[in-house]
Amino acid sequence: MRDTSPPALVQVDGLKMYFPIHSGVLRRHTGDVKAVDDVSFSINAGETLGLVGESGCGKSTVGRALLRLYEPTAGRVIIDGEDIAQLSSEALRKKRPTMQMVFQDPQASLNPRMSLSSIIGEPLVEHTPMTAAERQGRIYELMDQVGLNRRFANRFPHEFSGGQRQRIGIARALALNPKFIVCDEPIAALDVSIQAQVVNLLEDLQEKFGLTYLFISHDLSMVRHIADRVAVMYLGRIVELSPRDDLYARPLHPYAEALLSAVNEPDPDRAKTRKRILLKGDLPSPANPPKGCNFCTRCPKVFARCLTEKPDLVHVEYGRQVACHLFDPINTASGSTGGSEDQEHLQHGVTQ
């Protein structure tokens, strides 16, 4: 469907983000935290890519490296035809208006000493030659768009509730008419009844302005609602990238399967009958990932090859990419295709 469409707005190739570890008296470089390790994906214009995973899997780091809030260790990030990772600082500054970010914690990402209109107006001062009057007009326009009352223009962030603060953050991100917005857990800090308000707002704005989103979240139900395609990350790598409906109906990667089975459904009858795949243990440290597949220490379907060799993210079905040896044609000959009903039962035998 989407694969055939013209060049993607965002194209990420082999993105790596390592944070060096220095230790000893001489602070020698003794290792790296491989927060993001060889991640590639693309996002088409007007599309929402969901990026899910548990804390520490590197999903927020991907979002930040994408906008070059971190200096990526390696890889190309092409946004709207230019490689962000290579741009000089001046060229990057000129590029900033096309790409914006909405942060998780609206409390921490808004300057408490700036009024609402100076927060929303700051990008306009930085990047446009607008006069004060033009700016004020644009600020009001933005406030209308995100559903903030114009009377609040001179108030300060602490006077607003969490949901309203997130609206301020969204208005700021919209100020320069961006094409691409990274939403880093934009609803995680909000109450359930407020989350829906913010998500609806994001969807309305996308429709109105043709925005492209990278929606980073750990809330799998919300991602199902908002995303067109979903990438699942584990320990710095993408393990599966599939169209939304395919992923939720039939996850291919064992981690994606376990993650989806762990979601609590608000239905007591289903809660009683459903089968959970309980993963053993915790996430390994990204400073010292397993030698083979990153998931091999917890995977219920692990076999010899997983312990020695990292699987690549490859196309296994139309539009679906998976990084798992189970889907390698060499192994499918021996019958371990995965994903079938039988396989599921076998798996429960192993895990419970």
Add this chain to the structure above:
Amino acid sequence: MADGAAPVLDVRGLTTVFHTRQGEIHAVNSVSFSLKRGEVLGVVGESGSGKSVTMMSLVGLLPAPPAEVRAGEVLLGTSDLLKMNAQGLSDVRGAKVGFVFQDPMTSLNPVFTVENQICEPLIRHLGMTKQQARARAVELLDLVGIPDAAKRVKSYPHQFSGGMRQRVMIAIALACEPDILIADEPTTALDVTIQAQILELMKDLRQKLGMAIIWITHDLGVIAGIADRVMVMYGGQVVEHAPVGEIFHNPQHPYTRALLRTIPKITGQREKRLSVIEGQPPIMTDAPRACAFRARCAHRFDRCEAENPLRRTLDSLPLGIGHDVACHWSPEGADA
């Protein structure tokens, strides 16, 4: 759960206010509920709905000014906790009532080993010797599924991961085999796969030990999986109370109904657009004289402005056992 059995905990008309510079905040308004042995009561509500304050009021965990427990009875067995002195309450906490909080990092003491912290209630409440307590600490860690318990017991909290720390918290809460375990958002700070581990552990422990659990959360998915009965709170009041199946399949209060509709589904038909509850939760600066939800309610009418609805039972069962709701409106007729 035999309906005739005497409750282990019976709370009646609990009212808590906070004195602030801006005046009084009525955080808990005449909350009543009861809990039977081996039962899990889910308490649902948004931040500021009074769910945590209610539970902290029960056992005197709120700092006395600014908080004031103004009225009510909290019967644990036959004794009223609100009439107890500080010494009596500290005998109850840990021994009869265990607590598990949301953030295990801030509720564990970082400078003591886990062993030290599990032994403390054992020595304090059960009069065990150090040696007995140490042996028991290892058993408890084993019970909550910490591998290699004998070795791990000597570790400090920072040496555990988030999920493991929460297991340690549960071990401490269970140390004296309390009658009641109050779990305040115990899985909120955890990842979904770890959350699933903890939920299974709690279900398992409840079967083994038969304690009653009060599970506070804003996550309706968690409630569906673990609770027997559910109490929905809004503006410091209980707005609906029912067995778990009734809450999800036959919700009566407009707030409960709206709340259930705002959550996106993980299976089945994907919703085109999320339904929302417009507006913000109220700040209770006054004792409720009108319905607290009226400003956001789709079904409000004149009476909601004039009179705070009392809980009324929908079946013949007494309040706090069957299905009851605090609302003037009723979905019958409206739905038809």
